[in-house]
Amino acid sequence: MSTNEHECICPGLRPHILLLVVLPLLCSTLPTLGQVIITENMYNPAGADDYLEYIEVYNLGEPVFLTRFSISDGTGTDLLIRPPGHFYSKLKTGEYGLILDSGYWDNGGGIYDEFIPADAVLMTVNDDALGSGGLSNSISETVSLIDQDAITVSERTYLLGAQDGHSEECIQLTGDESNDNWAFSVAGGTPGDHNSVGWPNDLAVSLDEITLEYEEDLESFHIYYEAEVENVETEDSSPRTVEYWLSNAQADLDILLGSGEILPLQPGEVIDVPWDSQVLFPDGDYLATINLSPPDDSAENDSVRSSITFYRPRKNDLALSISEITAEYDNDNDHHDLFFDIAVENVEADTSSPRTLEYRLSNTETHLDTLLGSYDILALPPGSIIDVPWLSSLFVPDGEYVASANLSPADDDAESDTVRSNLTFYTPPDLEEPWFEFSEVMTHPPDYPLASEWIELRVTHPEPFDPSGWGVQDLAGTIARFPDLLSPIVQPDSLIVLTENLDVLNWPGMREDQVIIPENWPILNNDGDQLFLVTPDNRIYGETVIIPEAEKGYSLLYYNDENYPELEGWYPTQYEPYATPGRENWVVYPPNDFSIDNVSTGIQWNIVPGDGDTDSAFVEIFTRSEGWFYMDQIPWRAVAELGSEIITMNTQPFTPSPFPGELVKSVATAHFRDFPYPGQWIVRAELLVDDADLSNNSIVAILTVPYGEIDDPRTSSVEVYPNPFSPDGDGYEDRTVFTFSYPASEIIVTIRLFDSVGRSLGILARDLHLAGDAAWEWNGRRGLSNGQFLPLGLYAYLIDIRSADDSQSWRVKGALACAGGR
Incomplete structure (x- = not known):
């Protein structure tokens, strides 16, 4: 047979094309099957509408976890979650997934239960309905x-018009996304099962033999396909096409060798579908495939495959052997060193032909296959042996690799032309850097469904990293080793939980992506244990952690604050639910430090005109815990002062928050009838607790009670104006004036100034003699202890006044505001 012919011999097979000599660059590609697709939309169910809506998906690619996906109808997006009582979210290749409305289990009446296959992966959404209030049956929506x-991996804008209880279904799962590939279901929906409108499973292909012969005179290969096609249905089959493919993933080759049309076959009829082709391809491993097109609803019967090797025989003149192949991490230069030491021997009786020795590195998970370098080997005498070393410095991720050396071109003994070695590239962790710290442990768990031990770790490393291989060891020597994870990267300051099973997911707020089930699990001792971290290369990291005895159902929380080293240690939880796996720890023994964060004052006017007795002043304080704080009630007080008048305002103890940094507001009041006169009252609010830091337990504010709102029995006064003033030298309000009006011919005045927390700043005037009605001007600096101009801020003044004959005396307190100094 010539090289530009093919032979097709079968009763029901009609050839489509004639195959010429095939070159690697002349190739057609098969459709890429590598994603999860939407295959059915039930947007118009019968009965209780929203509860019976569902979306069906199908996995054409690698296994995925559906809990990492979400669904959208264009106006609302919902996260996919596992339904109650379901703990499996992994969708394998060729499996159906079913996304049901979250109300189906309580309100759907189980209408789909008998139709859903046992192997369908059930999911629901974290909302009351699919999308934004359910799928519309009056407006065509796009489901994504x-x-x-x-990344949107599949979307479908469904067609309106489905009858009640009927869905819209995809016809060919590997077909295009056009409306021609969708139809309304034949009899209701098919939740989680083969669609009712798909191709019938009318034909099945089976492989007898695929053989390959090398024709030396033509330097080409002859490939023979021997297969059968059978109609496995009870009716005549529809016309189909059989296709013959040849592919090589390494060479990126995927070519259609030819095809033939299969005419309708009677039920049970079987025909032979042979094919042969003459091809010119490079040596290598190939995959020969026979496909029926278009596919029907049983894809596994529509295709058969067989691996074949193209190999041109050569004289076996050289053989390889490994002296050494090693990989080491160069910590100084932050790379991996790969060293080959290969021996090459001429095993023939004649001088060898020139060859090339190639050094390669591959990793199937990352699809890495790289040529590191090559060395030309000249002709070798019979029996001679040479060493051919090679060193490469590599910046590659840690993982499992195959290092290989091979002779090119190959000879007729391929086994002696290639040597391989499995290597692990591993970067040992720097023990001086932070990686993990123990955060919380449950050594004595409660009863089911929370009956699992667990260890919570905080990631302290500043960069994301792969924790695979790390472990936790107990006193008995058992190491709970991190497995190779599906998504192995952990983030800085995140919390991960090692546990023996998935019972830990029943704790409030626990997420599946935080859970790691190690390869071994140590039985933690209820009466205390010792734990320490182990690196992937079995080195001890950090110090041994001693876990005290725990009460059943209570976790132990680790407290470590560099400001309070004396409190470092493990403490039992104090509030329900008595454990916080995967969440920030709370309710540990605190370094009691509560502070007043802010303060405001004001007047609460009576809403009933004329009832002045209920008019009142108030002081609001905003407090926060500087650390974990555990007290039922916090007592406090607020005192208002003006001159010699002191009034204790009405306060009530308040309940603090146990969470650090959370503000709590408290209010103190005093009725106007308690105030003898209006003015600027100095109010000091103070927490009555003996905590770790007393300096932040009080605060000072000004409460202004306006003149004219209550009677003023006095005939004496001090006024300060302007207030605020600004001694900044700009000529505007650079000075303030104290104006005195007292019932005495001569008064003696001493003026003191304080900051907002009560510290003395100096004596502005001492024993100053003035007339009873007089004014005294201050420049903003005179009398201050530091000799500087007063800076921006709020201050308090205290004025002692007495008559010259010592028959009367007064004390006045007030506020002075500085709007800017020099």
């Missing part, structure tokens, strides 16, 4: 499936 990287 979104993966964990926020």
Whole structure:
């Protein structure tokens, strides 16, 4: 047979094309099957509408976890979660997934239960309905499936017009996304099962033999396909096409060798579908495939495959052997060193032909296959052996690799032309850097469904990293080793939980992506244990952690604050639910430090005109805990002062928050009838607790009671104006004036100034003699202890006044505001 012919011999097979000599660059590609697709939309169910809506998906690619996906109807997006009582979210290749309305289990009456296959992966949404209030049956909406990287992997704008209880279904799962590939279901929906409108499973292909012969005179290969096609249905089959493919992933080759048309076959009829082709391809491993097109609803019967090797025989003149292949991490230069030491021997009786020795590195998970370098080997005498070393410095991720050396071109003994070694590239962690710290442990768990031990770790490393291989060891020597994870990267300051099973997910707020089930689990001792971290290369990291005895159902929380080293240690939880796996720890023994964060004052006017007795002044304080704080009630007081008048305002103890930094507001009041006169009252609010830091337990504010609102029995006064003033030298309000009006011919005045927390700043005037009605001007600096101009701020003044004959005396307190100094 010539090289530009093919032979097709079968009763029901009609050839489509004639195959010429095939070159690697002349190739057609098969459709890429590598994603999760939407295959059915039930937007118009019978009965209780929203509760019976569902979306069906199908996995054409690698296994995925659906809990990392979300679904959208264009106006609302819902996260996919596992339904109650379901703990499996992994969708394998060729499996159906079913996304049901969250109300189906309580309100759907189980209408779909008998139709859903046992192997369908059930999911629901974290909302009351699919999308924004359910799928519309009056407006065509676009349903989108979104993966964990926020990438839309499949979407479908469904057609309106489905009858009640009927869905819209995809006809060919590997077909295009046009409306021609969708139809309304034949009899209701098919939740989680083969669609009712798909191709019938009318034909099945089976492989007898695929053989390959090398024709030396033509320097080409002859490939023979021997297969059968059978109609496995009870009716005549529809016309189909059989296709013959050849592919090589390494060479990126995927070519259609030819095809033939299969005419309708009677039920049970079987025909032979042979094919042969003459091809010119490079040596290598290939995949020969026979496909039926278009596919029907049983894809596994529509295709058969067989691996074949193209190999041109050569003289076996050289053989390789490994002296050494090693990989080491160069910590100084932050790379991996790969060293080959290969021996090459001429095993023939004649001088060898020139060859090339190639050094390669591959990793199947990352699809890495790289040529590191090559060495030309000249002709070798019979029996001679040479060493051919090679060193490469590599910046590659840690992982499992295959290092290989091979002779090119190959000879007729391929086994002696290639040597391989499995290597692990591993960067040992720097023990001087932070990686993990123990945060919380449950050594004595409660009863089911929370009956699992667990250890919570905080990631302290500043950069994301792969924790695979790390472990936790107990006193008995058992190491709970991190497995190779599906998504192995952990983030800085995140919390991860090691546990023996998935019972830990029943704790409030616990997420599945935080859970790691190690390869071994140590039985933690209820009466105390010792734990320490182990690196992937089995070195001890950090110090041994001694866990005290725990009460059943209570976790132990680790407290470590560099400001309070004396309190470092493990403490039992104090509030329900008595454990916080995967969440920030709370309710540990605190370094009691509560502070007043802010203060405001004001007047609460009576809403009933004329009833002055209920008019009142108030002081609001805003407090916060500087650390974990555990007290039922916090007593406090507020005192208002003006001159010699002192009034204790009405306060009530308040309940603090146990969470650090959370503000709590408290209010003190005093009725106007308690105030003898209006003015600027100095109010000091103070927490009555003996905590770790007393300096932040009080605060000072000014409460202004306006003149004219209550009677003033006095005939003496001090006024300060302007207030505020600004001694900044700009000629405007650079000075303030104290104006005195007292019932005495001569008065003696001493003026003191304080900051907002009560510290003395100096004596502005001492024993100053003035007339009873007089004014005294201050420049903003005279009398201050530091000799500087008064800076921006709020201050308090205290004025002692007495008559010259010592028959009367007064004390006046007030506020002075400085709007800016020099």
